[in-house]
Amino acid sequence: MPIPLSSVGYAVGLDTGLTFAGGLNTTSLLFGNAQVDLTLGINAFKTENEKFGLTVSPGLNLFYGFNGGDFSLYPQLEGVVWKEYGEKNNLFFGGLGTWVELDREKAHGEVQVHELMPYITLGHQFTGKKWNVQLEARYIGFTYPNDNIVVDYLGPFSTGTSGIYFGVSRKLGKQ
């Protein structure tokens, strides 16, 4: 059964090529955890007509569990290629990202062999005057087999898991 993961976020353009974004995972909050992501979107490349580009986004994922007082931190790096098209500037995007596992130890002193949790993302944004709507598919942990674990994940070639994301964003202030 799919589990809905919801979040609310806020993004602000710091410069023409630099965007800061922060998000709060509201599903995690319902589970008693504060899960916050902070990312910096850097326009690494953009064509002169600004219709095609590459955005690189380093970020941090922070977790705090109110039940056990545990804290976890996962750095993240994502590279997304995007292509605007049409009069409304809708865009396709796709890229590669990963979370970084800093902890070399798992429960009971076992060695953590996963150093990265990579994902592939592919999506489309419908651009409106005030509202944008995004649809995105992710293939998460595709380098790891998904058998012999307690969860029945749905991923191609018995690896990783798949996710569908739906996002709505409202543009505020002067455009």
Next chain:
Amino acid sequence: MKKVILLLSIGFVASSCLRMDSFLFNPDATITEYLLDDFDGETEIQLDASYNLPDSTQHIFTLNSDADGDLASIYSVYVGDISRIATDTVILYLHGNAGHLDYYWPRIKLLANVGKKNRFGVLAIDYRGYGLSEGTPSEEGLYADADAAMAWLKENGLTNDRLIVYGFSMGSAPATELTANARSMQSSKLMLEAPFASDEVMVQDASGLSLPGSFFTNLEINNAEEIAKVDEPFFWIHGTADSFLSIKTHGEVVYKNYDGRYSVAHRVQGGEHSDVPAIMGYDAYNDAVLEFIEYAP
């Protein structure tokens, strides 16, 4: 120009479940009576008629269990001669997280055939919320219900040296807990089939990351640590192809952490989570159980 965007995102990650608490208990409380041999629903293993036991040795009754004031009447089945508990060796079978006693009846019968028919008494319970047992499943309920079974055995004359505790899958939690931290009785030997290490290992298996278990569950089950307190002889059996509780991340960790006086491991090639006795072969399985009960010091 500054651009400010408010984002609302909803993602659907394809998984069977997120909260580990809901994984732990999967009871079937829809039955109106226990059918045992007449049960025609799904069972973990299938036995032929040669394993059938005399009706006179099958006793279904209730026990009162108190989990920190949460009282429940739970159902039990004893296979053997109750009047001989004072002299027999008894296996307390603590079943897994699914179904009810009928589902595990062939496993109970298999243990009652170890050595010969009714060589050992076998007591099994439906935890609270399972089958016809009252109440709602809980971690403390598992321990209290298993302890209620031990208290009944003690009342009927069983002594610690003749009590064997066998925990399968989720049943490894009360089996290990009550062997490590004895309540009504101290079992003389511990047998675990496809045990899980802890809820935290489940979380980390599921996420692939070193996330704390407390992010997802309030359970405090920790067989991997509790087993370190056990000195009694330990029998571990696990299928190498277990797709639910990985032998590598669960069973091997529990086995490695045991530091008692005697242990034996059976890694059953090709065995899945629920079919280890069948894959191993019933005779080979029964021989291994018998050898452990008879010869482990």
